[in-house]
Amino acid sequence: MSFSLHHQKMLSVGVINLTPNSFSDGQAQRAGLVLKKLQEWSFCDVIDVGAESTAPHNAPISFEEEKKRLETELLPYLSEWPDSITLSLDTYRLETIKWFLGQCPGHIKIIWNDISGLVDHDLCSFLADHPDLKYVLSFNPMRSRKNVQSHMDFSIEAPIVDAFKQFFEESFNQLIKKNVYSQVIADPVFGFAKTREQNHRLCRELPDLMESFACPRWMWGVSRKRFMRFPETLNAKEVNNQELLDAQALLLYQHWLQKLTQPHTIYVRTHRPYTLGALKSFEEMQQEWMK
Numbered sequence: 001m002s003f004s005l006h007h008q009k010m011l012s013v014g015v016i017n018l019t020p021n022s023f024s025d026g027q028a029q030r031a032g033l034v035l036k037k038l039q040e041w042s043f044c045d046v047i048d049v050g051a052e053s054t055a056p057h058n059a060p061i062s063f064e065e066e067k068k069r070l071e072t073e074l075l076p077y078l079s080e081w082p083d084s085i086t087l088s089l090d091t092y093r094l095e096t097i098k099w100f101l102g103q104c105p106g107h108i109k110i111i112w113n114d115i116s117g118l119v120d121h122d123l124c125s126f127l128a129d130h131p132d133l134k135y136v137l138s139f140n141p142m143r144s145r146k147n148v149q150s151h152m153d154f155s156i157e158a159p160i161v162d163a164f165k166q167f168f169e170e171s172f173n174q175l176i177k178k179n180v181y182s183q184v185i186a187d188p189v190f191g192f193a194k195t196r197e198q199n200h201r202l203c204r205e206l207p208d209l210m211e212s213f214a215c216p217r218w219m220w221g222v223s224r225k226r227f228m229r230f231p232e233t234l235n236a237k238e239v240n241n242q243e244l245l246d247a248q249a250l251l252l253y254q255h256w257l258q259k260l261t262q263p264h265t266i267y268v269r270t271h272r273p274y275t276l277g278a279l280k281s282f283e284e285m286q287q288e289w290m291k
């Protein structure tokens with residue numbers, strides 16, 4: 001579904017949670033979920049698959065349990081994975097992505113979606129050894145692969161905009177020195193280790209923050225995030241409210257697109273990727289009306 005809007009290349013990223021305790025569709029864990037989603041979302045540019053929930057205060061699982069879930073729910077369908085769809089593996093464990101690359105057929109393009117925010121020697125060496133691997137650098141000020149589920153216990157004392165700039169400036173510089181910066185997709189990671197007010201401030205400032213860096217690839221993802229509920233007590237489990245939240249996300253994306261002046265490739269992570277087509281349709285409608 002890739003398309004261009006306001007000089008931005010937009011790529012759709014569908015989300016599959018192979019977890020029984022995820023906030024979104026984790027309760028749907030069952031054999032064949034991946035195959036079903038591949039058939040439904042054949043138009044996607046990327047499908048992001050995760051086997052462990054990092055929602056607040058969920059108990060972490062072991063590498064062995066994460067591996068077991070992937071072996072059971074994902075690996076059997078990789079031979080049927082289409083060349084046209086990039087597979088994004090959502091894991092904060094370096095050992096998991098190392099193991100997974102050894103299992104993955106060569107025709108599948110891979111993104112490592114790493115929520116940890118940790119840029120260290122091990123990461124840079126691994127990326128250097130896999131130059132075709134794209135890497136999602138997440139704005140997680142914890143910068144740790146431990147206790148990831150406790151992220152809402154972590155507080156950012158500095159103003160959120162300053163913390164954002166410092167995090168990406170330091171991380172980008174490390175990656176540039178190790179010659180792996182070209183593999184990076186930067187992600188603000190809305191909702192993660194941030195208060196409601198901090199998320200709202202990032203929403204207001206994001207286009208300017210993106211353009212303060214030269215990074216050409218960014219990930220956007222506000223799909224069904226708690227801070228997007230207005231009022232805050234909105235019941236997100238009701239179908240009508242889920243549609244409302246999806247519409248809010250699209251309006252926010254349109255707002256950001258109108259403010260960006262430099263070209264980027266933007267990966268839009270969403271639980272209902274077909275809704276992303278509404279952005280393109282709305283733009284085409286506006287252009288036709290202005291003739």
